[in-house]
Amino acid sequence: MSSVVSLGLDFGTESVRAILVDRTGQQRGVASCQYKHGQILQSLPGGSDPLPPRFALQCPGDWIESAAQATRQAMKAAHLSADSVVGIGVDFTSCTMLPTTIDGTPLCEVQQFRQTPLAWPKLWKHHGAIDQTERMNSIARQRNESFLGRYGGTIGLEWFFPKMLETIELAPDVAAAAEVWLEAGDWFVWRLVACEANDLTRSSCQAGYKAMWSASEGYPSQAYFQAVHSQLAEAVDNRLPGVMRAPGESAGGLCKSMADQFGLAVNTPVATAIIDAHSAVPGVGAAEPGTLVMVMGTSSCHMLNATEFADVPGVAGVVQGGILPELFGYETGQAAVGDAFAWLLRLLNLDSFDAVAESALQLPPGAEGVSCLDWMNGCRTPLMDGNVRGAFTGLGLEHGPEHLYLALMEASAFGLRWIVELLRQGGVPINRFVATGGLPHHNRAFVEVYADVLGETIEIHPSTQGPAVGAAVLGMLAAGSEVTGFANVKEAATAMANDAQQKSEFIAPRTERSDAYASLYQRYRSLADVVQTTQSDQ
Known part of the structure; x- marks a missing residue:
């Protein structure tokens, strides 16, 4: 078998x-x-x-x-x-x-x-x-x-x-x-x-x-x-x-x-x-409630299963059995992540961020005064508004491409922190963070910024094919237990998503940077309020 x-x-x-x-x-x-x-x-x-x-x-x-x-x-x-x-x-x-x-x-x-x-x-x-x-x-x-x-x-x-x-x-x-x-x-x-x-x-x-x-x-x-x-x-x-x-x-x-x-x-x-994005949940073997699976690519979708329904403003959807049987599947997301980085590359006329990445990562938290709101394709969670647009602020003649790059990474991380706060304030437990998709494997520094901003350890699942593996898990279920030996999706996901030859990488927050991001996050939220109010008045 x-x-x-x-x-x-x-x-x-x-x-x-x-x-x-x-x-x-x-x-x-x-x-x-x-x-x-x-x-x-x-x-x-x-x-x-x-x-x-x-x-x-x-x-x-x-x-x-x-x-x-x-x-x-x-x-x-x-x-x-x-x-x-x-x-x-x-x-x-x-x-x-x-x-x-x-x-x-x-x-x-x-x-x-x-x-x-x-x-x-x-x-x-x-x-x-x-x-x-x-x-x-x-x-x-x-x-x-x-x-x-x-x-x-x-x-x-x-x-x-x-x-x-x-x-x-x-x-x-x-x-x-x-x-x-x-x-x-x-x-x-x-x-x-x-x-x-x-x-x-x-x-x-x-x-x-x-x-x-x-x-x-x-x-x-x-x-x-x-x-x-x-x-x-x-x-x-x-x-x-x-x-x-x-x-x-x-x-x-x-x-x-x-x-x-x-x-x-x-x-x-x-x-x-x-x-x-939902397929990535069984694809990384996250068959239990309380695990936020962050599927990071062109856009990002953050999936979470819970045992109870909670009415959380700005959540893109809560569906019973929508991801895994008998659990309430919460979907949140960010409308432009990989797309936003691709946009910045075009804007800066760069082939890749390799030339600026090292200098960007040597900058202190906050990109020396440059702030970003990464709503280049609208805001999915929590505003559910595709009409709002992003912004860079605090720019001076001393700033360069590395400042824009770090500010954009921080903006994406701040957006995720906002999502996590909404869920937890709504009474939905989150006790584990798993990153999958193309970005976590191609840009480890991006995940480091996420961990620092969240103040949480993030697990990078070893598979670069989280959604695809999840689809294979579901294909196995469709074949039937008499053919596969799996009685349910939890058994199949646990067995198929955890290849013994591959190990997860765990990215812990760096205390000094994490502490600095606590106040910088409030700066981000203030910018979001101003931009949202200004654009809604236009």
């Missing part, structure tokens, strides 16, 4: 990663493949008209082609036969969503809509629905909708229904043609199993965190949607077919055409999709 292998497919913003993990945690093969069209930010493929501001789209064909290529490469590297893989797990960026026909054809692949931007999948970071989000929030608050309590009182700009409403209002011909609206992760799983629309699997994780769905109440009421827009109410009632399932449940078996394209066996069980 030790040779039983599961495939995890981890869909990120720029690429997809395929990983093959056996039940002991050994990573047998890993490969990644960039999307041909990447993030579609400037103009549509084959077109020249500029996209509106804040648009971020993707090409659905890229997801299939890149995943198939990465899977074949991983299988070749692992020297595995097709029948060695007993299950397939999928994690995906969210909310990335799209409209399709009843047979699953994306509307952007229909000739008449190829050059209509809102017919294309909207990437998670698409921020075109500002007006729609504000109106949905206003009406929900006026009606005192019960679902608001699960989301810190705010519907997020990046979520499912604001993006639907944006299309209904700005591209009515696309909305009229849309027979199915769904998350990209659910669409990909649907493609793998090739079932009828009424039988497609919708992830309770994706729906719970991004579409205000709960097991007890379902989606928000028709009365609420009618108050927002009658066509939105109609679409919710008639254009969201499918069956809600939890991550790790089987969505069906791999169809022949996809089996041939991926080089896998027909009828291999495919797990229900999970949000990419």
Whole structure:
């Protein structure tokens, strides 16, 4: 049974990663493949008209082609036969969503809509629905909708229904043609199993965190949607077919055409999709409550499981069983982390931070007076406002790139400290911090700043593939206990995420710097208050 292998497919913003993990945690093969069209930010493929501001789209064909290529490469590297893989797990960026026909054809692949931007999948970071989000929030608050309590009182700009409403209002011909609206992760799983629309699997994780769905109440009421827009109410009632399932449940078996394209066996069980950041929780073996898993990449998502529900303002979502069974999964996040560093590189005209990193780390806490607010892509937690913008203050002629670099790292760490304070003040325990994703392994100094600002020890999990391993864990669950020997996700996560050949690294706070950050954190909070107030008045 030790040779039983599961495939995890981890869909990120720029690429997809395929990983093959056996039940002991050994990573047998890993490969990644960039999307041909990447993030579609400037103009549509084959077109020249500029996209509106804040648009971020993707090409659905890229997801299939890149995943198939990465899977074949991983299988070749692992020297595995097709029948060695007993299950397939999928994690995906969210909310990335799209409209399709009843047979699953994306509307952007229909000739008449190829050059209509809102017919294309909207990437998670698409921020075109500002007006729609504000109106949905206003009406929900006026009606005192019960679902608001699960989301810190705010519907997020990046979520499912604001993006639907944006299309209904700005591209009515696309909305009229849309027979199915769904998350990209659910669409990909649907493609793998090739079932009828009424039988497609919708992830309770994706729906719970991004579409205000709960097991007890379902989606928000028709009365609420009618108050927002009658066509939105109609679409919710008639254009969201499918069956809600939890991550790790089987969505069906791999169809022949996809089996041939991926080089896998027909009828291999495919797990229900999970949000990419949430997948990192089983991926690092954090199967117990009280562990904050910090998935640090293009943006950061901080996941926490608890035994009780707490109404915490600004939390992006609390879903029972949304991450692990029987626990309340809390999601918080920061909208620009890796993206903010990439922006600063472009601004400074640098290829990397290597040239300034050493001098930046020799600076005292506070970057010699330079402060930063890292809201370059809005603020997710605690403001849930994609419209606010960042700032650098305290700049003088004596400051250089190293000051900006350190100030940006500190701003990101201060944002996390704010999140931790909110959760703890709301009565949600946090007793362990685990960092995963690309940034912790590529930038140890960044984690050191985090530890100093938090005043807490941070564990860098040895795997650089936390979400991908988590997807493989869920693929193993979909295969069934009789095949794998795992009775539940806790058993599978504990065994598969803790490879004995790899050890975690623990980054402890440095007392002198940590003490200095206590007052500097208050400076950050004051700057946040000023910027938020100033921008809201404009």
